[in-house]
Amino acid sequence: MSEPILEMRRVSKSFFSIKALRDVDLTVYPGEIHALMGENGAGKSTLMKILSGAYRPDPGSEIRIDGQPVQINGPHGGRAAGIAIIYQELSLAPNLSVAENIYLGREVSRGGLLAREAMQAGVGPILARLGADFTPQTLVANLSMGQRQLVEIARALHARSRILIMDEPTTALSAGESERLFALIRQLRAEGLAIIYISHRMDEVYALGDRVTVLRDGTLVGSLDKGEIRADAIVRMMVGRDVSSFYKKDHDPQARPGAPVLAAVDIGDGRRVKGCSLTVHSGEVVGLAGLIGAGRTELAHLIIGAAPMTSGHVEIEGRTVSIRTPGEALDAGIAYLTEDRKALGLFLDMSCLDNINLAVLGRDAKFGGILDRDKARERAKRAFAGLGIRAANVGVPAGGLSGGNQQKVLLSRLLAIGPKILILDEPTRGVDVGAKSEIYSIIDNLAKAGTAVLVISSDLPEIIGICDRVIVMRAGHIAGQMRRGATPLSQEEIMALATGTEQLDA
Amino acid sequence: MPENGASAKTASAKTAPATPGLAAAQETKRQRTRMIIRAVGMLPVLLLLCIGFHVLSDGRFFTGQNIGIVVQQSAVNTVLAAGMTFVILTGGIDLSVGSILAASAMAGLIISKFPDLGALWLPVAVLTGAVFGILNGALIALLRLPPFIVTLGSLTAVRGAARLLGADTTVFNPSIPYAFIGNGALTLIPGVVSIPWLWVIALLVILVSWLVLKRTVLGVHIYAVGGNESAARLAGIKVWAVLIFVYGVSGLLAGLGGAMQAARLYAANGLQLGQSYELDAITAVILGGTSFVGGIGSIWGTLVGALIIAVLSNGLILIGVSDVWQYVIKGLVIIGAVALDRYRLQGSART
Numbered sequence: 001m002s003e004p005i006l007e008m009r010r011v012s013k014s015f016f017s018i019k020a021l022r023d024v025d026l027t028v029y030p031g032e033i034h035a036l037m038g039e040n041g042a043g044k045s046t047l048m049k050i051l052s053g054a055y056r057p058d059p060g061s062e063i064r065i066d067g068q069p070v071q072i073n074g075p076h077g078g079r080a081a082g083i084a085i086i087y088q089e090l091s092l093a094p095n096l097s098v099a100e101n102i103y104l105g106r107e108v109s110r111g112g113l114l115a116r117e118a119m120q121a122g123v124g125p126i127l128a129r130l131g132a133d134f135t136p137q138t139l140v141a142n143l144s145m146g147q148r149q150l151v152e153i154a155r156a157l158h159a160r161s162r163i164l165i166m167d168e169p170t171t172a173l174s175a176g177e178s179e180r181l182f183a184l185i186r187q188l189r190a191e192g193l194a195i196i197y198i199s200h201r202m203d204e205v206y207a208l209g210d211r212v213t214v215l216r217d218g219t220l221v222g223s224l225d226k227g228e229i230r231a232d233a234i235v236r237m238m239v240g241r242d243v244s245s246f247y248k249k250d251h252d253p254q255a256r257p258g259a260p261v262l263a264a265v266d267i268g269d270g271r272r273v274k275g276c277s278l279t280v281h282s283g284e285v286v287g288l289a290g291l292i293g294a295g296r297t298e299l300a301h302l303i304i305g306a307a308p309m310t311s312g313h314v315e316i317e318g319r320t321v322s323i324r325t326p327g328e329a330l331d332a333g334i335a336y337l338t339e340d341r342k343a344l345g346l347f348l349d350m351s352c353l354d355n356i357n358l359a360v361l362g363r364d365a366k367f368g369g370i371l372d373r374d375k376a377r378e379r380a381k382r383a384f385a386g387l388g389i390r391a392a393n394v395g396v397p398a399g400g401l402s403g404g405n406q407q408k409v410l411l412s413r414l415l416a417i418g419p420k421i422l423i424l425d426e427p428t429r430g431v432d433v434g435a436k437s438e439i440y441s442i443i444d445n446l447a448k449a450g451t452a453v454l455v456i457s458s459d460l461p462e463i464i465g466i467c468d469r470v471i472v473m474r475a476g477h478i479a480g481q482m483r484r485g486a487t488p489l490s491q492e493e494i495m496a497l498a499t500g501t502e503q504l505d506a
Numbered sequence: 507m508p509e510n511g512a513s514a515k516t517a518s519a520k521t522a523p524a525t526p527g528l529a530a531a532q533e534t535k536r537q538r539t540r541m542i543i544r545a546v547g548m549l550p551v552l553l554l555l556c557i558g559f560h561v562l563s564d565g566r567f568f569t570g571q572n573i574g575i576v577v578q579q580s581a582v583n584t585v586l587a588a589g590m591t592f593v594i595l596t597g598g599i600d601l602s603v604g605s606i607l608a609a610s611a612m613a614g615l616i617i618s619k620f621p622d623l624g625a626l627w628l629p630v631a632v633l634t635g636a637v638f639g640i641l642n643g644a645l646i647a648l649l650r651l652p653p654f655i656v657t658l659g660s661l662t663a664v665r666g667a668a669r670l671l672g673a674d675t676t677v678f679n680p681s682i683p684y685a686f687i688g689n690g691a692l693t694l695i696p697g698v699v700s701i702p703w704l705w706v707i708a709l710l711v712i713l714v715s716w717l718v719l720k721r722t723v724l725g726v727h728i729y730a731v732g733g734n735e736s737a738a739r740l741a742g743i744k745v746w747a748v749l750i751f752v753y754g755v756s757g758l759l760a761g762l763g764g765a766m767q768a769a770r771l772y773a774a775n776g777l778q779l780g781q782s783y784e785l786d787a788i789t790a791v792i793l794g795g796t797s798f799v800g801g802i803g804s805i806w807g808t809l810v811g812a813l814i815i816a817v818l819s820n821g822l823i824l825i826g827v828s829d830v831w832q833y834v835i836k837g838l839v840i841i842g843a844v845a846l847d848r849y850r851l852q853g854s855a856r857t
Contacts, residue, residue, distance in 0.1 A: 306740060327742035336740070344740050347733040349801050354726055358741050361723040369722045413741070 003067060005030045005194045006051075006163055011061040013046050020046045021057075024220045026213060028163065033185060033195045035209035039238055039404075039432030043218040044198050048165050051196075052085045053078035065163075084156030085165040092140050092148055099123045099136035102155045126154045130184060146177030153184065164188065165196045170204060171430070174292040175458075175495070182207060200432065202231045203461070214238055239434045246433075247465025248440045251283060251447040254468070258282025259317070261452040262334070262421045264303055267312030272298040274476040275311060280421065280452040285443060287467035288456045290498050294473040296456045297339055300423050304329035304336045316421070330359060333420035337410060337427055339456070345410045348399030352391060353380040355398045356412045363417075383412035388438055404435025411442065422446060425456045440466050464489045472497035547795045547846075548810050555814060559821030566824055574691075574702060580816030581704035582607075582763045584809060586783055587790035588708075588715045589639075589759035591808045592752040594791050595719070596732040597800025598653035600753060602642060603760040604783035605664035610635040610764030611774035612671040618682045618768075625683050631765040632758060638664055639757015643750035653753075661784070668776035676775040688769030704766055711759060715805045728752060732800025789840050790815055814839075 006028040013021040021043045028034045038044050049055045050063075053072040057063070063070055065081055072078050078085070092101050099120045100107075108115045108122070120136040127136065132150050134143060140151060149169060156164055166185075170178040185195055185208060199205055205212055212229055214221040214237040221237045235246065258281040268275045272295045280286045288296050301307040303314055305323040313320050316332055323329045329336065338344040347355055357364070357376040364372045364379075380394040387408045391401050398409050407427065414422060424443070428436045443466055447453055457463050463470055471481040472494055479497045482489055560567035586603050593600045614631030618624050638660065645656045687707065691700035719725040730738045731748045739745050763783075768774050793811030796803025818839065822832045 304740075325742070325744075326740050327744060330742040338737075338740060343734070344736050347730050347737060347801070349733050350729060354729075358726065358730060358743075361726055365723050369724055371721055371723060371726070373721075 002029060002031070004028060004064075005066060007062075007064040007067075008047075008051075009062040009064070011047070011050060011063070012058040013050060013055055013061075014058055019218055021050075021218045024215065024218075026220075028194045028196060030162070030192045030194050031189055032210045033189050033197055033208045035205045035212040036196055036198045036215070037200070037205065037212060037234060037238060038215035038221075039434055042215040042238070042432075044215055045167070046218075047215070048085060048167065048196070048198070051078060051083050051163075051165065053081075079159055079161070082160065082162040083165065084159060084161035084163070085167065086149065086152045086156065086169060087167055092151060094139070094141035096140060097136065098127070098134065098138050098140060098143075098151050098154075101140055101151055102126075102136075102158050104155075106159075123154065123158065126157050129157070130154055144177070145172040146174070146180065149173070149177075149181060150184070153188075162192075163194045163196065165198070167198045168200065168430075169197075170199070170201070175499075176291075178204075200430075201459070202234065205229065205234070206231075235433055238432075246437055246440070247462070248437070248444045249285075249466050251285070251444055251468075253281060253284040253447070256283065258284060258450060258452070261317055262303070262454070263315040263318075264299070265312050265315060267299070267302050267309055267314065268476075269298060269302055269307055270310040272476055273302055276473070276476075276478050277312075278454075278471055278478065280454050282420075282450045282452050283447050284469065285447050285453045285455060285467050287463035287470040288454060288473065289458075289460065289463050289470055289494050290473035290479070292458060294498065295476040296473050297425055298476075299473070300336060300425055300454070300456060303423065304334055306336075330417055330419075333417075335359075335414035335417055335419035335422050337414055337422070337424045339425035339429060341406055341410050346398045346406055349397055351395045352384075352389070352398050352401070352409050353377060353394040355409050356380045356383050356394075356416060359413050360416045379416060380412075383409075383416070387412055387442060402432070402435075403430040404432050404438075407431050407439065408435065411439070415446075419451065421452045421454070423454045423456070426458065427455060428457075428459065428462060436462075460491045460494055463494070464491060470494060474498055474500055547807060548793050548814060552810055552814050552817065555817050555821065559817065559824060563821070563824040567821060572820065572824070576813075576816050576820045577705040577708075578702045579820065580812050581702070581708040582766050583783065583786045583790060583815060584708040584812040585711050585759050585763045585766065586787040587794075587808045587812045588711045588805060589756035590784075590787040590791045591715065591794070591796055591803060591805055592719075592728060592755045593653070594732075594788070594796050594798065595728050595800055595803055596749060596752050597735070597798075598646065598749070598752070599657060599788070600639075600642065600756045601654070601657040601784050602638070602660040602664055603756060603763070603787055604780035605661050605668060606635050606638045606757050606760035607764040607767065607780035607783060608774065608776055608778075609638065609664050609668035609671060610761035611768040611779055612668050612677060612764075612776050614765050614768050615677040615679055615682065615774050616671060618679045619677075627682065627768075628684055628765050631768065632761040635761015635764060636754055636758035639760065640750060640754040642757060643753030646753060647746035647749035665776070668779070670776070672774070672776050674776065676773055678773045680772050682769060682772055685769050685772065688766060688771070704770065707762070707766060711762070712805055712809050719805055724748070724751065729801055732802075734801070785840070786812075786815055789836075793839070793846075795846075 004027045008024065008026040010023045010025065011021060012019060012023055024043070024047060026047070036044055046055065050057050051072065053074045056073070063072065070081050072081055093104065102123050103119045108118050123136040130150055130153060132147070134147055140148060143151065169181060173181060189195060197208060206229060209229060210226050211223055212234060213223045214234060216238060224233065260279045261282045262280045264276060264278050266275045266277050267273065276299055290296050298307065302309045305325045305328055314323060315321065321332050323332055326336065342348065353376060357379055361371065364375045366372055377394065383389065384394060389405050389408045391405060398406055401409065427439055431439065443453055443455070455463065455467060467484065469481060469483050470489055472479045474497065479500070482493060556567060566572060586607070590600055590603065610631040613634040614627040617630045618627035642657055642660055645651050646653050687703040691702045692706050693700040719728065727738070727743050727748050730741070730743055731745055735745060767779060790811035791808050792798065793814055794803065794807025794809070796807060818836065819832070822835065
């Protein structure tokens with residue numbers, strides 16, 4: 001094999017007295033896609049921030065590029081060393097054009113005036129090489145998430161970066177966009193770039209990874225070569241123990257069928273959701289699958305009254321109900337877990353205690369709306385113990401928790417009201433493997449206790465692993481549904497329904 | 507690098523699993539320190555100012571009489587700032603409190619001159635404020651108009667209403683009922699300790715505000731709306747009701763402030779009374795550590811902020827700073843307070 005392009009030796013990083021990274025080694029070769037995995041907080045981001053120059057490693061750490069020791073100081077240092085990072089939250093200015101974004105911070109000027117044409121000409125060939133279907137003049141605001149990612153990559157290539165770090169690049173992409181991105185990543189590999197690919201998703205690591213390195217608790221657990229990459233091995237390395245049954249599904253509605261609890265009848269909003277009907281029974285976990293943009297979240301928002309319904313109605317336990325606000329949905333026993341917990345779910349500055357109790361404060365309150373603080377504390381502590389929420393105490397702000405713990409805090413708020421119907425929108429997005437497995441077992445227990453659960457998810461293995469029935473949406477319609485029978489549900493059939501290619505040979 | 511703090515924190519939580527108790531204790535301690543800094547934040551500044559003025563004025567600051575003047579002067583602003591705290595906690599702003607104060611004082615004084623209704627002037631003043639505040643709130647909550655614009659409009663419109671009420675003249679009533687709340691004092695130890703009634707009212711307002719904000723469901727909902735309005739709506743909180751409430755409270759307390767002024771002066775003038783009071787109230791709230799973005803802050807901070815402003819005004823006069831320079835210095839204090847606000851936000855989870 002060729003010489004490594006990047007070698008990290010005994011890299012450590014301490015924050016005050018706490019070691020976020022401990023003697024981590026990482027070797028990356030040109031023309032390699034190196035997957036980096038680990039639970040949230042395992043140290044992946046810290047490692048990447050050292051490479052980008054955002055953090056300075058502790059003394060004794062060594063970084064070599066092309067065999068030469070280097071010091072990476074500040075973001076310019078990372079760029080000078082040929083390292084580019086594409087963050088989860090893209091760092092583009094939507095009000096500027098593609099060319100202006102690519103040249104951001106290194107604008108070309110002639111006589112003090114911006115040389116727009118020169119910049120656009122400089123960007124053209126790179127966009128062509130990436131197969132972009134937009135021009136340098138296009139405003140970034142008008143691009144899809146996938147196209148924006150392309151702009152980020154173009155920026156990296158334009159800076160002559162040879163090491164590309166991608167942090168969960170498919171989070172915001174549709175399936176088709178992800179496929180195109182994978183093809184592009186393979187093309188870049190063929191051109192000799194080294195790609196460090198951070199992801200939680202096993203299928204992506206299978207599809208792309210030439211090698212996988214796993215971090216846990218700030219230390220290196222080990223690396224696997226292509227032939228050795230297997231899900232159970234990676235999960236074991238990440239969590240440090242055997243995850244016997246990752247997807248937990250002990251409840252069995254077929255053995256003990258429940259009554260229909262939630263029925264949506266022909267509901268629509270006249271735009272994104274067009275006449276959808278579905279039923280969820282007590283003790284049943286129903287998956288709602290579909291591509292991004294198929295209208296799944298919008299459908300959920302209609303059911304809980306977060307958006308106005310223009311047609312159809314909702315029935316709960318056979319009775320037609322009128323739900324106009326999320327508050328009325330809660331009163332009717334429907335709890336909804338948002339897909340965007342930071343923007344629409346949690347109060348990041350408020351304590352976990354307040355976040356957990358928020359929905360039941362009124363119910364618990366003493367005369368005159370005075371808070372029952374003992375009851376609230378008791379409830380929060382029970383939630384911490386019951387759901388395995390890891391934080392210093394119930395008083396810490398929710399914003400300081402890891403993704404998985406934040407999700408569990410939000411889930412506790414919903415469980416506190418004791419819902420008959422639970423709608424979970426991407427319940428494990430941005431959640432590490434350990435917490436994922438815990439969330440699955442929470443869902444399973446709820447179903448056993450008779451709750452009707454509707455799970456919206458883009459993670460097909462998850463849907464197949466935990467659901468009794470899958471409803472597939474396409475372009476605002478219900479495209480079809482499948483029941484779990486003797487044979488497990490198949491990913492291909494769901495995708496075929498979701499994309500509208502049923503006639504395609506499997 | 508917006509996520510540095512957060513990722514460092516999660517990383518640290520994971521890397522020290524062997525001593526969770528210790529890490530937890532450290533985290534609790536750090537969090538408590540942060541809370542204390544946020545809560546008492548400006549208290550040391552207040553004390554330093556007091557001591558500084560005492561020294562610079564050759565010992566004329568810490569006298570019973572002067573302290574009495576300071577608290578009396580801070581009382582109305584404290585009451586306005588308490589209402590403003592409710593509003594700013596939801597991420598809003600109320601620019602109309604000065605005008606509402608004037609209109610309420612006018613309404614109260616006019617009623618006080620009717621022989622049969624005279625005693626009702628106080629509730630009338632307070633209710634007038636509440637009505638204007640609820641109007642603000644309704645426009646903001648139900649029509650979803652920006653608070654800045656709505657209250658900027660009512661700043662002007664209510665000022666006009668205040669002038670209309672008195673036909674653009676000054677209304678006097680030297681025999682206004684309850685005049686004692688404006689100029690009298692509550693005697694605690696006869697001949698030794700007495701507290702001006704204005705200050706007693708201000709402290710009661712602070713106490714009740716604290717109870718509402720920290721001990722009631724409504725209080726948590728106010729913080730929630732300010733912290734994340736969309737999440738609050740999705741969590742089933744009646745955001746519109748919370749907004750109408752906070753602007754209603756701000757108006758009501760502006761009305762109370764108007765009553766306090768009327769009782770103190772036995773007179774009100776729709777044009778002059780309460781001019782630019784909203785700025786002092788906002789300054790007090792921000793000095794007190796309440797974030798302009800909403801969701802963070804405490805009523806005790808507001809009390810400290812209001813005292814700082816009163817001490818600053820009083821102290822600058824004591825040491826003979828000219829009226830012109832007082833403006834400059836106070837303006838710089840406002841900017842400094844907002845700079846502090848930005849600095850404080852950096853330590854929060856939401857950046």
